[in-house]
Amino acid sequence: MVQKEKNLQKSFWWLIFGTICVLTMTTRFYKIAEPDHVCWDETHFGKMGSWYINRTFFFDVHPPLGKMLIGLSGYLTGYDGTFAFDKPGDKYENTSYVGMRVFCTALGATLVPMSFLAVDEMTQSITAATFASLLILFDVGILTLTQYILLDPILLCFIMGSVLGAVKVSSPRIKEFTATWWFWLVFTGTMLACCISVKFVGLFVVLLVGLMTIADLWSILGDMSRPVVST
Structure with a gap:
């Protein structure tokens, strides 16, 4: 009876998590190509992605990783780096811009399942994890912010990944120095490095994880x- 109950709980967990993932994909990628013109700061980061594709030297106040990833996603999806990105409102016309939006949206979409996993690990409550993930899922501001060619969805993905990794490493359910523990430790370090490499505000996440480590x-x-x- 105990094993059967555990199996039912596990099945229910996967059902809820799968449903949240499906809802995330549905809401995030809906009409991803609209509007078909430059929106807001796409004019900056799309332009910088073009410069990387064309190997053009430039200086920016932010670290390079975010723009390099945008440029790479554009290059891999057929964008040739020739669109000017002059100002918001310029029509993309025949430019292959959707790939860059899909890439940024995909990273932004990871916020929802990662928040579910992080809260589930901290509280061991599927109700709390579901509620937390739904708050992010139905946040129109986050939804909109993560659908365009911006640094924000990339940075938010790495921030949430850092928090999830730190929570997993310190979890009592994962034994120290096992393969799983080492995986999450390396994952956390990678996410922290990526945070700093996208924007310097990632240093605050390093501080947060450092305080968790000290605790x-x-x-x-x-x-x-x-x-x-053992100590």
Whole structure:
């Protein structure tokens, strides 16, 4: 009976998580090609992506990773880097811009399932995890922000990934120094590095994860029941 109940809970967890993923894909990629003109800061980051494709030297206040990824996504989806991106409102016409939007939207879409996983790990409550993910899923501001050629969806993806990784590493459900623990540790470090490489505000996420690490160390070193070897 206990094993059957566990299997039912696991099936229910996957059902809820799968439903949230489907809703995320449906809402994020709906009419991704509209509007068919330059919107807001697409004029900046689309232009910088073009410069990377054309190997044109330029200086920017932000680190390069975000624009490099935008340029790479455009290059891989047929964009040749010739569109001017002069000002908001310019029609794309025959320009292959959808690939860059799809790339940014895909990274932005990861916010919803990663928030579900992070809250589920912290609370071990599927209700709390569902509620948290739905708040992000139906946030029109985040939905809109992550549908355009911007740095924001890329940065938010790496920020949420850093938080998820840190939560997994410090989770009591994952034993230290196992393959799973090492995976999440490397994942966290990679996400943190990507945060800083997109925008310098990623340093605040490094600070957050650093404080979480200090709290974990305090708990471990302060646990006198542990043998010295394990600490």
